[in-house]
Amino acid sequence: MRTLRLIALHLRVVAMYEMQYRVNFFLQLFQSLLATGTGLVVLALVYGQVDELNGWSRPELLVVLGVFTVLGGLVQAVIKPNVVQFMEEVADGTLDYVLAKPVDAQLLVSIRAVRFWQAVDILVGAIVMSVGAAQLRPGPGLLAVLGFLAALGFAAVIVYCFLLLLATTAFWFVRVDTFVESFDGIYQAGRWPVGIYPSWLRIGLTAVVPVGFAVTVPAQALTGQLSWPTLAGAAALAGTLAIVTRVCWRLGLRHYSGASS
Amino acid sequence: MGELAVHVAHLRRIFKVPEREAGLRESVRSLFHRRYREVRAVDGISFDIEPGEVVGFLGPNGAGKTTTLKMLSGLLHPTDGEVRVLGETPARRRREYLRRMSLVMGNRNQLQWDIPAADSFELNRAIYQVPWPEFRRTRDELVELLDLGDLVTKPVRNLSLGERMKVELAAALLHRPAVLFLDEPTLGLDITMQKRIRTFIAEYNVRHSASVLLTSHYMADVEALCQRVIIIDRGRILFDGDLATLATSLAAYKELDVTLAGSGADLSGYGEVRSRDGDRVTLRVPKAQTPLVTARLLADHTVLDLTVEDPPIEDVIELLFAAARPPA
Structure with missing residues (x-):
């Protein structure tokens, strides 16, 4: 309850701040439409040649593109700004103030910075996803939608934990921005269902950097291709990553020596 | 409590x-x-x-x-x-x-x-x-x-x-x-x-x-x-x-602020001259000798003003550090 109140309060402050910069909204909308438009054109080109791609029809790939955009929006709007701010604070020592507050430091570090207008991506992604889902025959049932929502939740947890885990290494190595920057490049691979990649890359995108897995599983759920073991696998991965991240965070805090005075 | x-x-x-x-x-x-x-x-x-x-x-x-x-x-x-x-x-x-x-x-x-x-x-x-x-x-x-x-x-x-x-x-x-x-x-x-x-x-x-x-x-x-x-x-x-x-406990000396009637007198015989500003002279004197030096000053010169003080706290702390660190 208290956690939700803190999140709401931080969101309010960020919103008040970002409202001052209305022009960012239009820039972001333009950028988001451009990126999604490019994605749609590529899809159109591919399906001009073939009817299906490794078992994925056009509406199904629209769903994948939608999930990719939604999750990407979440990363850019919430996860990355927070992680970047945290790394900067480790480097310049202002993390001291976070640690001196009577609230869980991992929570505080994860909710402070929000790029409000980046959330436009989430909206655009949701629209693309809905358009794709509406063209599916048969349409998704209630169970599929529930499975999709659960899988999307797990995907968010997986991506958040993965990025925070990368950032936590800052406690030992201080300068780790490049790790997190390279995530953006790898995330692009999530644009396509993980099944279309050769097996070595598929394993990489599932186990090493689980973005492919994170995007594909919710899309599978909505398009009726999901097996329950896969969903259970996503849940297990999310749970395990959450625990590992927590443990590493605690170890990191013990190791933190602050930037010198 | x-x-x-x-x-x-x-x-x-x-x-x-x-x-x-x-x-x-x-x-x-x-x-x-x-x-x-x-x-x-x-x-x-x-x-x-x-x-x-x-x-x-x-x-x-x-x-x-x-x-x-x-x-x-x-x-x-x-x-x-x-x-x-x-x-x-x-x-x-x-x-x-x-x-x-x-x-x-x-x-x-x-x-x-x-x-x-x-x-x-x-x-x-x-x-x-x-x-x-x-x-x-x-x-x-x-x-x-x-x-x-x-x-x-x-x-x-x-x-x-x-x-x-x-x-x-x-x-x-x-x-x-x-x-x-x-x-x-x-x-x-x-x-x-x-x-x-x-x-x-x-x-x-x-x-x-x-x-x-x-x-x-x-x-x-x-x-x-x-x-x-x-x-x-x-x-x-x-x-x-x-x-x-x-x-009081650490400083081994006191500072004497003396203002004399006629300027120019050389006071280096009484203690270490720290500063001189016209007729006003600041002397550093070992603590034990302070009463004696004060008496001599008053006897030998026409003293307009004289104060005896502990040295500034910065100096005392400096002394403390100097004592703690062996000379290089």
Whole structure:
């Protein structure tokens, strides 16, 4: 309850701040439409040649593109700004103030910075996803939608934990921005269902950097291709990553020596 | 009551610092094989602070002051030794503890740059779970005491250094901490603002009987606020006690300020001449000989004015450091 109140309060402050910069909204909308438009054109080109791609029809790939955009929006709007701010604070020592507050430091570090207008991506992604889902025959049932929502939740947890885990290494190595920057490049691979990649890359995108897995599983759920073991696998991965991240965070805090005075 | 505000015993903190020679070749070598050096930032210090006490923590750069403050506020784990603040072990970072203390660092901001301080205050209210009526009362009191006025409604980035320090202090005190750790709170401020901050800290201490541990490079801060000082150098305590006794017990000499009727007299026979300003001469005289020298001066010259004083506290502390460090 208290956690939700803190999140709401931080969101309010960020919103008040970002409202001052209305022009960012239009820039972001333009950028988001451009990126999604490019994605749609590529899809159109591919399906001009073939009817299906490794078992994925056009509406199904629209769903994948939608999930990719939604999750990407979440990363850019919430996860990355927070992680970047945290790394900067480790480097310049202002993390001291976070640690001196009577609230869980991992929570505080994860909710402070929000790029409000980046959330436009989430909206655009949701629209693309809905358009794709509406063209599916048969349409998704209630169970599929529930499975999709659960899988999307797990995907968010997986991506958040993965990025925070990368950032936590800052406690030992201080300068780790490049790790997190390279995530953006790898995330692009999530644009396509993980099944279309050769097996070595598929394993990489599932186990090493689980973005492919994170995007594909919710899309599978909505398009009726999901097996329950896969969903259970996503849940297990999310749970395990959450625990590992927590443990590493605690170890990191013990190791933190602050930037010198 | 009866519980100590701060109890520190045999506290030690060792940092491992990577070490390498200058130059590209050494840089490449250190990529593969790092050599570490142990730095004893805090090397077995012990002291207690009573509730409501204001203690000055003095020492040159790198003496271990900030490291100690960070261990007291739970940011750093001690390598060895015992720390208790308000009966708690800080490094465990229990919320009950963190809610009762505050740390202010003059060289780092906790307020967010882009938003007015008033909004940050509200975030702190939620974080420290201060009930609304109490929050309003404390906030209004701080606004009045620090003369904040409309500073709290401007984005922090638009404030001057001194104004920023005032709102930083207010933000740090909204939850009425029982223990306050101030690391160079007046750093870089002009004299008027330094005074203002000093008066405020003294006032806060009296009103809420909070314990304060303060580090500062400005002797004036310490003289105005602290009866007791702890002097630390290279991680060890050199002196812990009354500021006044430091001067009387440690200084081996006194300073004589003499104003003579006729100028030009050579007083170097009476003691070490520290300065000369027209007819006014400052002499440094071994403490034991002070009565004798004073009597001789009065007998030999027409003295218009004469005062005998302990040397400035900075000089005494310098003497202390010089005695602790063997000459190179």
